[in-house]
Amino acid sequence: MGQTVAKSRAGQADAPLNKDRIVEAALGLLDEVGLEGLSTRRLASELSIKSASLYWHFKNKDELLDAMCSAMFNENMSMLKPRGASFDWAKWLADGARRIRQTALSRRDGAQIMARVRPHGERSTERTRRNLEMLGEIGFGADESRYIIVTLRRYAIGCAMQEQADIAAGKIPTEGDGTASFEFGLGLIIDSLRARVAPA
Template identity: 35%
Template sequence: MSKGLAKEDVVRAALDTLDAEGLDGLTLRKVAARLDVQAPALYWHVRSKQELLDEMGTEIWRRISLRLEERSVDEPWRTALAAYARIARTELLAHRDGAKMATGTTMTDVEVLRRREPRLAAMMRQGFTVRTAAQANVLLHHFVIGFCIEEQSVIQAKAAGDPRYDLRDRDARVDSDAYPLVAEAGREIFEDDDRRFAELVELILGACEGLRSADDAAGA
């Protein structure tokens, strides 16, 4: 089987292993076992766990870029960036520890990078410079990654029966009668991830509008 083993097979098995074992339990040996081969058979495609993570991260961003390609490149920049945030969150949350896994990885498929060109060009047509378009994308990208890492950690803790994120328990520990603002803030932080994500994305898009306006002012 190792003779006909393709890189796509390895990445698919690695993502399945991630779902089953989590990031801490992901090893080349376990991926190989899932493929019914010995670990050295994987070395034709990945020589270390970091290279495996690079391939897995690239696959996640490939899926995101392909979904974005289905959208009009001429849509307003706010609509485009908001769509990126939603799509990226969906794909990162699709796998256990998906966001944590994807951090710090190197893109191995240059085509994924090249797909960004039309969307960066669209942002420039709408008033950004290369610098501020990059800043806007980095700002949103880092927010999505961080939000998803925290979100997945809480989801998994709750699923394991961890009481720390039970709001009633938290209110009791905080003493919500004496500290009502802290208790109310906790409900804002830990309830309705979808709503909070959408609201925070809008705040970030407002900051991106400031970047674009600064470009307009500089060019005036």
């Protein structure tokens, strides 16, 4: 069953059904129908397979959403590079928050998925570990480091969620307004972190 063959919508050559293929199809379907319209039955139809074949790879929809979130992060988030003499930790944090927002905005209802679940897997775990180590080297305590990551993540996803909600409601945002307001709030957070670590 794990080697079930699925046909792509574009009529491309048959390919083995695996988790990566299912997630790729689910993300494509998400862009078309949104989170509300995304169901395992519809996804199975998209892949030209029976619903039971999906459950061989994902036991429920929540597990599928978790994998979709991880895929979105892995597509857009880079691993922390070695620290150099010109390393600017504040810019590094700000750029990370920007990438999270961009990741959430890269898919229809992407912010809703990222707000529900956390990315998992070896790559995500290693990225988090290295980020926490870096914050510790900068001078933040263990709890502070975790809170910094959570705060920036929630802020970035929250901004993206509001932007997507406005679009869904038919509100036409002023060009650049979403980015401008995001950058303003992000600047406040980064400035407060600079002040907090300055004595150290």
